[in-house]
Structures are given as structure tokens and as C-alpha cells.
Amino acid sequence: MSKLDYEKLGSFYLGKKYDFGKKELTNEYYLYDSKDLTTHGLCVGMTGSGKTGLCLSLIEEAAIDGIPVIAIDPKGDLGNLMLSFPDLKPEDFLPWISQEEADKKGMTLEEYAESTAELWKNGLQSWDEDGERIKLYKDSSDVVIYTPGSKSGISVTALKSFDVPAQLIMENSEALNEKIQTTVSGILSLIGIEADPLQSREHILISNILSYSWSEGKSLTLADLIRLIQQPQFSSIGVFDLESFFPQKDRMALSVKVNSILASPSFSVWLEGESLDIGKFLYTKEGKPKISIFSIAHLSDKERMFFVTMLLNELVAWMRTQQGTSSLRALFYMDEIFGYFPPVSNPPSKQPMLTLLKQARAFGLGVMLAAQNPVDIDYKGLSNIGTWFIGRLQTERDKSRMIEGLRSINSEMDKGGLEDIISGLENRTFLVSNTNGSNAEIFQTRWALNYLRGPITKPQIEILMKDKKSEISKAADSGITENINVSSAVSGSKPVLPQDVKEVFFQPQKYAGSGGKLIYKPFIYGEGKAHYVKAPDIDIWDTGSFLIPVDDEAAVFNENERLKTANYTSEADGNFVFENLPAAVLGKNTFSKLEKAFKQFLYEANPVDLFYSKDFKAYSAPEEDEGTFRGRLSHLMREKKDAEIEKIREKYSSKINTQKEKLRKLGQSIDKEKEDYKQKKMTNIVDIGATVFGAFLGKGKKVNTGRAATALRGLGRTGGAKADVERAEEEYGIQNEKLKEIEAEFQKDVDNIQNNFNADNLLVEKVSLPPRKTDITVQKFFIAWIPYSVNENGEQTRLI
Missing domain, CATH: 3.40.50.300 (P-loop containing nucleotide triphosphate hydrolases)
Known part of the structure; x- marks a missing residue:
């Protein structure tokens, strides 16, 4: 073997x-x-x-x-x-x-x-x-x-982070509830709370926080969760108002427990x-x-x-x-x-x-x-x-x-x-x-x-x-450092915006350091929904959130930054001063024109980059990296390979089974021929022995010549039986060789299939797919104040 x-x-x-x-x-x-x-x-x-x-x-x-x-x-x-x-x-x-x-x-x-x-x-x-x-x-x-x-x-x-689940899960209420329930149970188990999802107020509160945030398309960090436990986005749970269901004092105690995870030096590695x-x-x-x-x-x-x-x-x-x-x-x-x-x-x-x-x-x-x-x-x-x-x-x-x-x-x-x-x-x-x-x-x-x-x-x-470890590139620091002249850019007080322009304030997520000046820089926050369609298997609705810098003229769409999370509130942090907002952005009807420009930007400059396989005429999903896509193609190849091998197996199955059945019958025939040969041989030996033995006992009497002749003819038939065995064994050998040939042909076809379906030969190319122009909507568009820390040298570090 x-x-x-x-x-x-x-x-x-x-x-x-x-x-x-x-x-x-x-x-x-x-x-x-x-x-x-x-x-x-x-x-x-x-x-x-x-x-x-x-x-x-x-x-x-x-x-x-x-x-x-x-x-x-x-x-x-x-x-x-x-x-x-x-x-x-x-x-x-x-x-x-x-x-x-x-x-x-x-x-x-x-x-x-x-x-x-x-x-x-x-x-x-x-x-x-x-x-x-x-x-x-x-x-x-x-x-x-x-x-x-x-x-x-x-x-x-x-x-x-507790990222927003995939769209398929968001659209399946049972799957979404199950994910929320087990996620919250895991969090609470970490701080020693064994919570019943139906009765524990801690479980119900955090479940509602995740449900509300995810329904708004917002992913949460652990820091976000701690803050939202103290001040949730809603004022009631079920028919009870929030304070009756879970008073502020008790929510603070829960947030302190969760914060102990974040604050523990030994636990810092969990965040990396x-x-x-x-x-x-x-x-x-x-x-x-x-x-x-x-x-x-x-x-x-x-x-x-x-x-x-x-x-x-x-x-x-x-x-x-x-x-x-x-x-x-x-x-x-x-x-x-x-x-x-x-x-x-x-x-x-x-x-x-x-x-x-x-x-x-x-x-x-x-x-x-x-x-x-x-x-x-x-x-x-x-x-x-x-x-x-x-x-x-x-x-x-x-x-x-x-x-x-x-x-x-x-x-x-x-x-x-x-x-x-x-x-x-x-x-x-x-x-x-x-x-x-x-x-x-x-x-x-x-x-x-x-x-x-x-x-x-x-x-x-x-x-x-x-x-x-040496192969894996370290994640780049999310902080952005810029050299600017802060003194001329910062006015201190918040600029007054037109009545129809909304503004929000992003929450600092990083430690600002000591001795630095805290400022808000103005950006435009745009959130749009676009529809990408490509027959036969691409039909995607994608929601993107963008930070768009502004200069002395207006918004700079070609320097946009796509955000994974957008954590903001309607209230500014009192420790921050404000950078001036360009007058061009605040002009009459300017903001509505910028919103139209943002919609055009979503069409022209926001294609979905996908990977494409000509072999399978298949596209990758949005944000699916090449490795994952190749893995999916490998599985498609394995499915196709399995199907082809199953066809080959069915093709050869009857031939192999027929040949095995023929060999089985030949084997039985050989056994029978051998048994016949054995019996005839034994009978003839006995007959010949009896004839000879009779001659000795006959005391001079003539030997029975007829009996002797019969014994000799039986010996001849025994030789024929032996030849029958040899012919049957020879035929068995021939048919067994045929079986081996059929099995070899089968294995050769299987090997050809394996060679034809080799994952190493998969060709993948990168393609850009623009959205369908008629299916673009701007969902949010407003001024976003982004927190920065500025040191004495004028170097500015973003705090989100």
C-alpha cells in the first residue's frame, strides 16, 4: 500500500x-x-x-x-x-x-x-x-x-469596537437580537455579572444601547459604551422612563465597572x-x-x-x-x-x-x-x-x-x-x-x-x-499631525452659522496630553447612500460617511476621508476653542450648493473597488479583501471540482462495479473448479489405490482390467479439471488487470480535474464600479467640529 x-x-x-x-x-x-x-x-x-x-x-x-x-x-x-x-x-x-x-x-x-x-x-x-x-x-x-x-x-x-453588523444580519431581526444578546452577555460576564437577558436591567440597558446605535449605523468603541451607559441616547425603556427603570446613580456604578476593564494596566493589551x-x-x-x-x-x-x-x-x-x-x-x-x-x-x-x-x-x-x-x-x-x-x-x-x-x-x-x-x-x-x-x-x-x-x-x-510578527505591519497611529500657524487660525469663540446649517461636535477619543491647546477645526461631514449594480451578482447599497476639509474657498472634496465610525454630539466641550470658519462656506445658499456638489462627488469620486474573477465571472463584496475573495473563489473551485469528480465517479461507477461483480463470480467459479479438482483427484487416488491394493490381495488372481482402465480415465479427467482451474485463474487475472486499468483511468481523470482546478492558477483583477446615478441620496450634511491638540511648536494632533 x-x-x-x-x-x-x-x-x-x-x-x-x-x-x-x-x-x-x-x-x-x-x-x-x-x-x-x-x-x-x-x-x-x-x-x-x-x-x-x-x-x-x-x-x-x-x-x-x-x-x-x-x-x-x-x-x-x-x-x-x-x-x-x-x-x-x-x-x-x-x-x-x-x-x-x-x-x-x-x-x-x-x-x-x-x-x-x-x-x-x-x-x-x-x-x-x-x-x-x-x-x-x-x-x-x-x-x-x-x-x-x-x-x-x-x-x-x-x-x-462593537461594529455595526453586516446588512444581512441587520435585516434579520432574529439574527440581530441573537447577536446583541450574546455580545452583551459576554461583556457582562467579563465584569462578573451573570445576567438573564429577559430580567437583568444591566443586560436590557446595554442591549438597547447597541440596538439604538447600530440602527443609526454607528459602531461603538468600549469608551463610547461607557459614556452611553451614563447618558444613553434614549429617555425610556419599554413603558418606563429611563430614571425609573435604571436610575443615574446605578448607571454610573455600572459604567465604573465596565470602565475598570479599560482602566486596568494589565488589560491594556486587550485593546491592541x-x-x-x-x-x-x-x-x-x-x-x-x-x-x-x-x-x-x-x-x-x-x-x-x-x-x-x-x-x-x-x-x-x-x-x-x-x-x-x-x-x-x-x-x-x-x-x-x-x-x-x-x-x-x-x-x-x-x-x-x-x-x-x-x-x-x-x-x-x-x-x-x-x-x-x-x-x-x-x-x-x-x-x-x-x-x-x-x-x-x-x-x-x-x-x-x-x-x-x-x-x-x-x-x-x-x-x-x-x-x-x-x-x-x-x-x-x-x-x-x-x-x-x-x-x-x-x-x-x-x-x-x-x-x-x-x-x-x-x-x-x-x-x-x-x-x-515581523511580517505583520503595525497598524498606523490614527493621530494626524499637521504643522500650521495656529495663532492666526483660531478665534476662540464658536462662529455663528446660518440658521439652516446644522453642526455637530466629535468627541475626543485620545488623550490630549499636558500643556497642549485644545481646538476645534471645522470640517464638513457628509453621509450618503449609493446603489451599485452589476449583473449578475452585484446589487449593493452602500452608506458612506466622509470628513471633508475646508479651505479659504470652500470644501475640498478631493481630500476627503472616509470614516468607519462617527461619534458626535450636539454639545461642544467647554475646554476647546474654535478655529475660524471660511466665509465662503457661510455665504447665502452656499451650503445647499455644497450639498449638491457632495452628491456629485459620491457619483464621480466614490466608486466601489472590487476584485473580479474572469474564471467564475464573480465580484468581491464591498470591503472584502483580496485574500478573503480568493478564499471564496477557492471554495467555489472546490464545489465545482467536487461536482466534476462526482460526475466522473458516476461515469466509472457502473464499469467498476460490473468488473468487480465479474471478478466475484470468477472467484466463485475458481473456488468451485478447485473443489471439483480436489474431489476428482482424491477419488482417482482412492480408485487407483484400491486397484493396486486388490492386486496384492488377489493372491495370483488377475487384476480387474476394467476397473484399472476406469481409474486411469479418471486420472485423465483430473488433469482436465486442473486445466479448468488454470484457465479460470488466468481469466481472473485478465479481468483483474482490466479492473486496474479502469481504476487507473478513473484516477487519471480525477488527477486532471485536480490540475485543472488549481487555486494557484486563479486570476484576480481589481475593478472600480461607479454607483447608479439615479440611486444616490445625501442623508446627512453639516459642519463637523473635530477636536485637536496643539503643542507649543504649533504641531497639531487630531484626537479622534
């Missing part, structure tokens, strides 16, 4: 089938159909059962197959996915082996590294693997370790790093699939719960924006589910997890969970899981839960037999039940491609991610 027998598109090589009765490994590969993961999977087993090795092998297979993975790592084991050593040299293993283990073996570190390298090389060979397959895994995906609340890996934040953009966790900017590992072992229980909830929220939101598919688009894996999806209580993480298990199948998102104890998992969740990998279990209660679950799927399963199997499973041996297949099977897991050295610590994560 060779790699060609298991390296098949859409098949995960997880191990070899195990004969439970004989307690021995067979030579038959256990291949798992990747499409079956869309109905989700669960792996259970006690410590030492081989659960981690199986799940890491499954992720390795997904990577080789070009399927991106998002994984939550509560224990630190998933960092092993970066310990890929194609050359299998001792020096590759040396930095990662344990001094303690070397001492136990009575070896130096160098000797133990050499021993480990040899162990891994031999282990891979015993499962028909080698360094080339490790290289294939390494080249197929980009592994990144993210560490929320730490700088040891790539920093990631769930607190930088990449935001939770699921698309960027799935693919690199070049479109290469990623394995994004979120290591949370270093966090407290509250912090873990908060982060897991927020990540699941974003995953659900991303899922709802995808098109339906029957192919596996991506995989979400959580290494230990205990506490996050319990059967009785309702932590914030439970609802989004249940949503994924119920709905992700339709969108091609597979969910794989691992647990030591099946009794720790919600019953409803188990009913939505199609594949169960069951390893050694410790308690009778766990075994009973698994048997009960398996028999609920297939009532014909023998309870006593299942008890014997589950109780008798050895390390690395699993019973698998797959609703997409037939009977339950037993297999032993293959040797992992990556070195499994145990949990990866924070210092080790820092070593692993050192090169990756």
Missing part, C-alpha cells in the same frame, strides 16, 4: 481499520469523507486516549485539502501544529524536547533529539507517511497562533491587535488557507468565556453572510468544550455554539468539538452532531451516555456489544459512528505529521510567532 491509496481529494486519512475481535490492526485505511464534517463531529475520550492526536491529524488533513481552520485552544496543545519538520533532522526537534524526559531516558538533550527524530521517522514510515507529506502539509496552509490578552503570539482584540475579522482568519491576503489557533490557556475563566463568546458571535455573523453550499467551506474546532456548552446552565457561549451546530451545515461550516466527558455537553447539541469518535472512557456514566446516544441514532445497535467495545478500546483506538455512513467502525489513528511535544507555553509561542 502507498500514499496513492489514501491521498485522495475530499478524503481525510485518519488511520487504519482495527479488528476488535482479533485485537490487531488491519492494512485497510480508514478514510473519512470531508463533506461529512458539515454535519459536525465530536471526539470524546479520557486523558491518554489519543484524542488530541486524532483531532490534530484531522486538522492536518483539512490543511492538505485546502480547507481553512479556526481553532480555540484552551490547553495549549494546538501549537504543536507548527512543529512541522519535513527533513526530520535531530536539530529540528532539539529546541522542543524536554530536559526532564531526556534525564528519564538517561540521555543528553542531543542524544534524546536524535532518538526522537528517529522515532518520528520510523513512526511515519509505519503508517506509509514521510517527510514529503509533512512538506505538503506545511506548504498547503499558513499556521498562526493568536493570543488575546497577551503579546506572546499575534495580539487580537474583541474590545476595540487584530480585530475579529473571520475572513482574515480563514485566508491570507494571497488567498492561502490558514489554520488560525486562538490560544486562551493563559486567560482567567472570565476572560476565556468573554473571548470565546465574542469569537463565536463573529463566526455566526460571518456564517450568515455566506452562500449555501454542500461542500466543506471551513472548519471550526474547539479542543476542550467543558464549561462552554453545558447541558444545564446557560453561559454566554452556549447560544452561539448551538446556533452553529443547528445552522452551519447549510453554509459549509463544519464544527468539530472535543471533550473528555460526554455528560458535559448539551443534549440538543449532541442531536445535531453527525460523527462521533469515541475513545477510552473513564466512568460508567460517560459510557452509558455514549451508548444511549449511539442507539438513538441506530436502534439496531446491540447495547451489550457496544458496552464491550467501548470498555475494551485501547489507546489511539476509536469507535466511529457516522450518520452519513452505514455501520459503526473501529480504527486506530495514524502517526501525526507534526511533533506532538505536549502543551506549548507562552514563551514558546513567542518563539514560534517571532517571524510572523
Whole structure:
């Protein structure tokens, strides 16, 4: 057997089938159909059962197959996915082996590294693997370790902003309410409040704040949320006025609790790093699939719960924006589910997890969970899981839960037999039940491609991610520094505007520093809605917010800045003085003319930049980066590839089955011919022996010549029977060669399809799409005062 027998598109090589009765490994590969993961999977087993090795092998297979993975790592084991050593040299293993283990073996570190390298090389060979397959895994995906609340890996934040959800979610009240509910539950869990969404006034208040802000198209930062808890945008909740429902004093106490997060020096790292953009966790900017590992072992229980909830929220939101598919688009894996999806209580993480298990199948998102104890998992969740990998279990209660679950799927399963199997499973041996297949099977897991050295610590994560950190460009400081002559520009008092011109004041979001002068600079704030249409799949309504500087003449539209958030009030901060506003802006009818110019600007200078694929005649979505778009194209290619392979499979299926049936009948015929030959041979031997024996006993009597002749003729017929066997075996060999030829033709066609549908050959170009002129509306247009700090040298820094 060779790699060609298991390296098949859409098949995960997880191990070899195990004969439970004989307690021995067979030579038959256990291949798992990747499409079956869309109905989700669960792996259970006690410590030492081989659960981690199986799940890491499954992720390795997904990577080789070009399927991106998002994984939550509560224990630190998933960092092993970066310990890929194609050359299998001792020096590759040396930095990662344990001094303690070397001492136990009575070896130096160098000797133990050499021993480990040899162990891994031999282990891979015993499962028909080698360094080339490790290289294939390494080249197929980009592994990144993210560490929320730490700088040891790539920093990631769930607190930088609470952005307005995608339009599809905003238009779906059920999805929107679910996102608000779980987001607020996550925030409150972080400050130690276990809140009932229907009864907790804290939950209801913050939910209303998010709902109101998002309905206005405004994203919020944590600082915004703290301020709005004190002074919400509304004066009543339900039929009660705000003060009766949640008095000012109590709201202040809540805002202080939330502010403690922002004020804590140890928590400052939570505000840094990449935001939770699921698309960027799935693919690199070049479109290469990623394995994004979120290591949370270093966090407290509250912090873990908060982060897991927020990540699941974003995953659900991303899922709802995808098109339906029957192919596996991506995989979400959580290494230990205990506490996050319990059967009785309702932590914030439970609802989004249940949503994924119920709905992700339709969108091609597979969910794989691992647990030591099946009794720790919600019953409803188990009913939505199609594949169960069951390893050694410790308690009778766990075994009973698994048997009960398996028999609920297939009532014909023998309870006593299942008890014997589950109780008798050895390390690395699993019973698998797959609703997409037939009977339950037993297999032993293959040797992992990556070195499994145990949990990866924070210092080790820092070593692993050192090169990756240097590749990631640091986010530019949002402050804008300008050299201006402030003395002539600032008048101090607020200019008087025409009665029909509205003005707003942006809130400072950054520390102004000591000794600097605080000023408001005038800009024009414009918000417009435009419609972009391009057959067959682009029909976009886009709302954009712009800051437009003004000079001595008027607005400078060609130097506009598009804003992601717009946080302003109707009241100025008394600590600020005002810069002069050009008279040209305040002239009669000037502002209405500027508004018309802004509408023209939206048409002429505000195209949507999209990526386009000629191969699929597909456009990217607005703000979808090239990597995410390429990832989407890769999935479309995988869908098309799956469909083409299915056609080929159907084409060859009848031929292969017919040939196998012919071989089966030939095999039966050979067995019959052999049996006939054996019987005739035995009969003739007996006849000849009896004739000869009779001659000896005849005491001089003549031998029965007729009987002897008959015996000799029987011997001739035996020779004919032997020839029949040889002819049948020859025909079997011919037909078996034909079967191999058909299978080779099938594999050749499959290989051609794989070569034709290579994601590396995808051509993507950038195009600009102007809006439809008749579908442009100006929604907001007014003077915006922007806060700045000015030092003694006249250098000016924007505070938003």
C-alpha cells in the first residue's frame, strides 16, 4: 500500500481499520469523507486516549485539502501544529524536547533529539507517511497562533469596537437580537455579572444601547459604551422612563465597572491587535488557507468565556453572510468544550455554539468539538452532531451516555456489544459512528505529521510567532499631525452659522496630553447612500460617511476621508476653542450648493473597488479583501471540482462495479473448479489405490482390467479439471488487470480535474464600479467640529 491509496481529494486519512475481535490492526485505511464534517463531529475520550492526536491529524488533513481552520485552544496543545519538520533532522526537534524526559531516558538533550527524530521517522514510515507529506502539509496552509490578552503570539482584540453588523444580519431581526444578546452577555460576564437577558436591567440597558446605535449605523468603541451607559441616547425603556427603570446613580456604578476593564494596566493589551475579522482568519491576503489557533490557556475563566463568546458571535455573523453550499467551506474546532456548552446552565457561549451546530451545515461550516466527558455537553447539541469518535472512557456514566446516544441514532445497535467495545478500546483506538455512513467502525489513528511535544507555553509561542510578527505591519497611529500657524487660525469663540446649517461636535477619543491647546477645526461631514449594480451578482447599497476639509474657498472634496465610525454630539466641550470658519462656506445658499456638489462627488469620486474573477465571472463584496475573495473563489473551485469528480465517479461507477461483480463470480467459479479438482483427484487416488491394493490381495488372481482402465480415465479427467482451474485463474487475472486499468483511468481523470482546478492558477483583477446615478441620496450634511491638540511648536494632533 502507498500514499496513492489514501491521498485522495475530499478524503481525510485518519488511520487504519482495527479488528476488535482479533485485537490487531488491519492494512485497510480508514478514510473519512470531508463533506461529512458539515454535519459536525465530536471526539470524546479520557486523558491518554489519543484524542488530541486524532483531532490534530484531522486538522492536518483539512490543511492538505485546502480547507481553512479556526481553532480555540484552551490547553495549549494546538501549537504543536507548527512543529512541522519535513527533513526530520535531530536539530529540528532539539529546541522542543524536554530536559526532564531526556534525564528519564538517561540521555543528553542531543542524544534524546536524535532518538526522537528517529522515532518520528520510523513512526511515519509505519503508517506509509514521510517527510514529503509533512512538506505538503506545511506548504498547503499558513499556521498562526493568536493570543488575546497577551503579546506572546499575534495580539487580537474583541474590545476595540462593537461594529455595526453586516446588512444581512441587520435585516434579520432574529439574527440581530441573537447577536446583541450574546455580545452583551459576554461583556457582562467579563465584569462578573451573570445576567438573564429577559430580567437583568444591566443586560436590557446595554442591549438597547447597541440596538439604538447600530440602527443609526454607528459602531461603538468600549469608551463610547461607557459614556452611553451614563447618558444613553434614549429617555425610556419599554413603558418606563429611563430614571425609573435604571436610575443615574446605578448607571454610573455600572459604567465604573465596565470602565475598570479599560482602566486596568494589565488589560491594556486587550485593546491592541487584530480585530475579529473571520475572513482574515480563514485566508491570507494571497488567498492561502490558514489554520488560525486562538490560544486562551493563559486567560482567567472570565476572560476565556468573554473571548470565546465574542469569537463565536463573529463566526455566526460571518456564517450568515455566506452562500449555501454542500461542500466543506471551513472548519471550526474547539479542543476542550467543558464549561462552554453545558447541558444545564446557560453561559454566554452556549447560544452561539448551538446556533452553529443547528445552522452551519447549510453554509459549509463544519464544527468539530472535543471533550473528555460526554455528560458535559448539551443534549440538543449532541442531536445535531453527525460523527462521533469515541475513545477510552473513564466512568460508567460517560459510557452509558455514549451508548444511549449511539442507539438513538441506530436502534439496531446491540447495547451489550457496544458496552464491550467501548470498555475494551485501547489507546489511539476509536469507535466511529457516522450518520452519513452505514455501520459503526473501529480504527486506530495514524502517526501525526507534526511533533506532538505536549502543551506549548507562552514563551514558546513567542518563539514560534517571532517571524510572523515581523511580517505583520503595525497598524498606523490614527493621530494626524499637521504643522500650521495656529495663532492666526483660531478665534476662540464658536462662529455663528446660518440658521439652516446644522453642526455637530466629535468627541475626543485620545488623550490630549499636558500643556497642549485644545481646538476645534471645522470640517464638513457628509453621509450618503449609493446603489451599485452589476449583473449578475452585484446589487449593493452602500452608506458612506466622509470628513471633508475646508479651505479659504470652500470644501475640498478631493481630500476627503472616509470614516468607519462617527461619534458626535450636539454639545461642544467647554475646554476647546474654535478655529475660524471660511466665509465662503457661510455665504447665502452656499451650503445647499455644497450639498449638491457632495452628491456629485459620491457619483464621480466614490466608486466601489472590487476584485473580479474572469474564471467564475464573480465580484468581491464591498470591503472584502483580496485574500478573503480568493478564499471564496477557492471554495467555489472546490464545489465545482467536487461536482466534476462526482460526475466522473458516476461515469466509472457502473464499469467498476460490473468488473468487480465479474471478478466475484470468477472467484466463485475458481473456488468451485478447485473443489471439483480436489474431489476428482482424491477419488482417482482412492480408485487407483484400491486397484493396486486388490492386486496384492488377489493372491495370483488377475487384476480387474476394467476397473484399472476406469481409474486411469479418471486420472485423465483430473488433469482436465486442473486445466479448468488454470484457465479460470488466468481469466481472473485478465479481468483483474482490466479492473486496474479502469481504476487507473478513473484516477487519471480525477488527477486532471485536480490540475485543472488549481487555486494557484486563479486570476484576480481589481475593478472600480461607479454607483447608479439615479440611486444616490445625501442623508446627512453639516459642519463637523473635530477636536485637536496643539503643542507649543504649533504641531497639531487630531484626537479622534
